Amino acid sequence: MTSTRPETEPSPETQDQTRTETRGEAAAPDETYDVVVIGAGAVGENVADRAGRSGLDVAIVEAELAGGECSYWACMPSKALLRPGAVVEAAAAVAGVSVSTEIDAPAVLAHRDDVASHWDDAGQASWIESAGMTLVQGRATIVAPRTVEVRGSAVSAIDGDPSDDGAVRTLVARHAVVVATGSVPRLPDIEGLAAAMPWGSREATSAQQVPESLVVVGGGVVATEMATAYRDLGADVTVLSRSGLLGAMEPFVGESVAAALRESGVDVVRGASPTRVTRSDDGRVTVEYDGPQGAASLEAAEIVVATGRVARTGDVGLESVGALPDDGAGLDVDPTGLVRGVDGDWLYATGDVLGTVATTHQGKYQARVCGDAIAARFAREDPREGVATWGGDVPAAGSEPRPWTRYAATADASAQTQVVFTRPQAASVGLTETQARDAGIDVRAVEYGLGDVAGGTLMGAGFSGTAKIVVDESRRVIVGATFVGPEAGEMLHAATIAVVGEVPLERLWHAVPAYPTVSEVWLRLLETYGL
Numbered sequence: 372m373t374s375t376r377p378e379t380e381p382s383p384e385t386q387d388q389t390r391t392e393t394r395g396e397a398a399a400p401d402e403t404y405d406v407v408v409i410g411a412g413a414v415g416e417n418v419a420d421r422a423g424r425s426g427l428d429v430a431i432v433e434a435e436l437a438g439g440e441c442s443y444w445a446c447m448p449s450k451a452l453l454r455p456g457a458v459v460e461a462a463a464a465v466a467g468v469s470v471s472t473e474i475d476a477p478a479v480l481a482h483r484d485d486v487a488s489h490w491d492d493a494g495q496a497s498w499i500e501s502a503g504m505t506l507v508q509g510r511a512t513i514v515a516p517r518t519v520e521v522r523g524s525a526v527s528a529i530d531g532d533p534s535d536d537g538a539v540r541t542l543v544a545r546h547a548v549v550v551a552t553g554s555v556p557r558l559p560d561i562e563g564l565a566a567a568m569p570w571g572s573r574e575a576t577s578a579q580q581v582p583e584s585l586v587v588v589g590g591g592v593v594a595t596e597m598a599t600a601y602r603d604l605g606a607d608v609t610v611l612s613r614s615g616l617l618g619a620m621e622p623f624v625g626e627s628v629a630a631a632l633r634e635s636g637v638d639v640v641r642g643a644s645p646t647r648v649t650r651s652d653d654g655r656v657t658v659e660y661d662g663p664q665g666a667a668s669l670e671a672a673e674i675v676v677a678t679g680r681v682a683r684t685g686d687v688g689l690e691s692v693g694a695l696p697d698d699g700a701g702l703d704v705d706p707t708g709l710v711r712g713v714d715g716d717w718l719y720a721t722g723d724v725l726g727t728v729a730t731t732h733q734g735k736y737q738a739r740v741c742g743d744a745i746a747a748r749f750a751r752e753d754p755r756e757g758v759a760t761w762g763g764d765v766p767a768a769g770s771e772p773r774p775w776t777r778y779a780a781t782a783d784a785s786a787q788t789q790v791v792f793t794r795p796q797a798a799s800v801g802l803t804e805t806q807a808r809d810a811g812i813d814v815r816a817v818e819y820g821l822g823d824v825a826g827g828t829l830m831g832a833g834f835s836g837t838a839k840i841v842v843d844e845s846r847r848v849i850v851g852a853t854f855v856g857p858e859a860g861e862m863l864h865a866a867t868i869a870v871v872g873e874v875p876l877e878r879l880w881h882a883v884p885a886y887p888t889v890s891e892v893w894l895r896l897l898e899t900y901g902l
């Protein structure tokens with residue numbers, strides 16, 4: 372089994388701790404822990420791990436598979452589907468290399484199965500326990516302050532749902548309950564759509580066969596990644612997008628990705644809103660839509676709906692403690708992850724359930740902040756000499772921590788990162804030029820072509836891309852950067868360091884990019900800026 376362990380490595384500090392309780396073992400009617408985490412996705416695992424490292428006794432409840440969406444139905448399997456196309460394209464561009472451009476779809480799907488651990492969470496479950504935490508299998512509901520009821524226990528593999536076998540356990544948290552229940556896909560209100568049994572991101576990332584044709588509704592990250600992957604795997608793909616692609620990023624990103632999708636044979640229809648969906652007896656799907664040329668329709672073997680996600684707050688019992696947000700919004704938390712407005716300061720939340728970030732890495736960052744804050748507030752003693760003391764005192768509940776300290780997820784507001792694994796890849800950190808201007812920052816932006824640096828010309832025929840930095844003129848620091856191009860994601864971290872470190876341009880000038888790498892674009896950007 373290929374491990375998805377990059378999500379959460381066992382810490383050396385906790386590896387040797389063991390717990391006697393095992394999955395499914397009968398338990399006392401009421402079990403008391405210091406901390407109960409609901410949801411063992413990447414985020415829940417990390418908040419539990421950080422809190423548990425301080426010696427706190429942590430239980431983590433999971434209704435489906437330990438590891439959550441990212442490991443089995445999102446980041447990992449989707450990237451396994453996308454990697455072969457990227458490799459073929461890169462190799463085919465290099466003179467003297469002869470490669471078959473054919474992708475062996477069954478082999479790719481089989482490798483994807485390995486990457487998704489065949490939808491078996493045994494590896495993650497055993498890591499949780501080896502890290503000294505207790506994994507409780509079942510669906511959790513908050514029934515009273517600090518009290519969580521867990522129903523069901525047996526879990527089936529691929530669809531992951533726990534069967535309600537009547538088992539009920541009540542977990543009581545001495546100090547904190549953390550909600551890390553993630554998000555669910557948003558199904559737009561389109562006539563016939565639900566009845567047509569469309570694919571969501573789960574079906575798209577775990578499909579055992581490639582449909583001969585696919586219509587993708589949406590123009591965001593899932594839509595563009597899945598359109599790329601399924602085109603690579605041989606499907607005829609049409610993308611129906613209401614507006615431009617990847618609209619949350621700089622405009623040149625969507626334009627580049629749309630052009631590349633079209634070049635690869637994907638029909639990208641901008642300004643298209645589906646109005647009616649039907650699935651006929653032979654299984655084919657017809658999508659009627661208002662398009663740029665008026666009413667139109669198309670037929671395909673399958674339909675993927677990728678129109679965003681909503682925080683999973685509805686079925687966690689939040690109403691029982693007065694914490695259910697209105698209208699499906701995410702949970703509102705302070706910078707340490709403490710849910711605002713709940714008496715007794717015991718309810719925390721992190722990750723997709725906040726509705727403010729929707730990536731694994733940003734959620735895990737919040738989880739580290741939240742887990743450390745819980746440890747600092749409640750651990751009797753931290754067994755790790757020195758480790759626990761960096762970052763100063765944890766702020767009192769309700770008071771604002773200083774930005775960029777251990778107990779503030781400051782980068783969520785000013786330095787979120789994202790890599791979209793389309794071809795070309797798109798990578799961004801911080802603010803777009805428009806977002807910076809809207810925030811009242813006096814900005815100047817400069818762009819440079821990735822194909823115009825020596826390193827770029829060596830990458831292969833037709834290598835191209837764009838880099839853009841957005842500079843806060845008053846402070847002469849970079850507040851946003853975007854790259855689009857082959858493997859652009861690997862260029863992002865230098866920009867992230869510049870943004871988070873608020874490195875003045877005059878100092879950045881001394882960060883000399885090695886020759887001949889594509890990173891030399893940094894020098895060209897600064898020269899273009901005027902240094």
Ligand SMILES: Cc1cc2nc3c(=O)[nH]c(=O)nc-3n(C[C@H](O)[C@H](O)[C@H](O)COP(=O)(O)OP(=O)(O)OC[C@H]3O[C@@H](n4cnc5c(N)ncnc54)[C@H](O)[C@@H]3O)c2cc1C
Nearest residue numbers: 410412414434439440445446511552553722723729730731
């Ligand atoms: C197709 C796709 C591709 C993606 N690719 C990337 C990528 O490449 N990089 C990236 O950074 N992000 C990516 N994301 C986003 C990423 O998957 C999410 O941001 C991440 O999974 C959020 O983690 P989480 O722990 O908050 O939620 P989840 O991973 O959803 O975990 C929540 C867990 O809580 C459990 N749960 C829910 N309710 C209960 C309950 N009542 N009781 C017990 N357990 C419960 C669920 O079963 C689940 O396991 C992708 C998303 C999609 C859809």
Ligand SMILES: NC(=O)c1ccc[n+]([C@@H]2O[C@H](COP(=O)([O-])OP(=O)(O)OC[C@H]3O[C@@H](n4cnc5c(N)ncnc54)[C@H](O)[C@@H]3O)[C@@H](O)[C@H]2O)c1
Nearest residue numbers: 559589590591592593594613677678679680729730790791
């Ligand atoms: N590589 C990554 O980091 C990665 C990959 C996939 C997903 N994700 C995360 O998962 C989240 C969900 O992805 P997503 O692509 O579903 O959401 P998204 O917010 O990125 O895009 C949603 C798209 O659906 C369109 N849309 C919304 N309602 C519509 C309707 N009624 N009809 C037609 N179009 C409609 C929007 O205009 C937008 O283009 C993202 O926020 C992203 O952060 C991350």
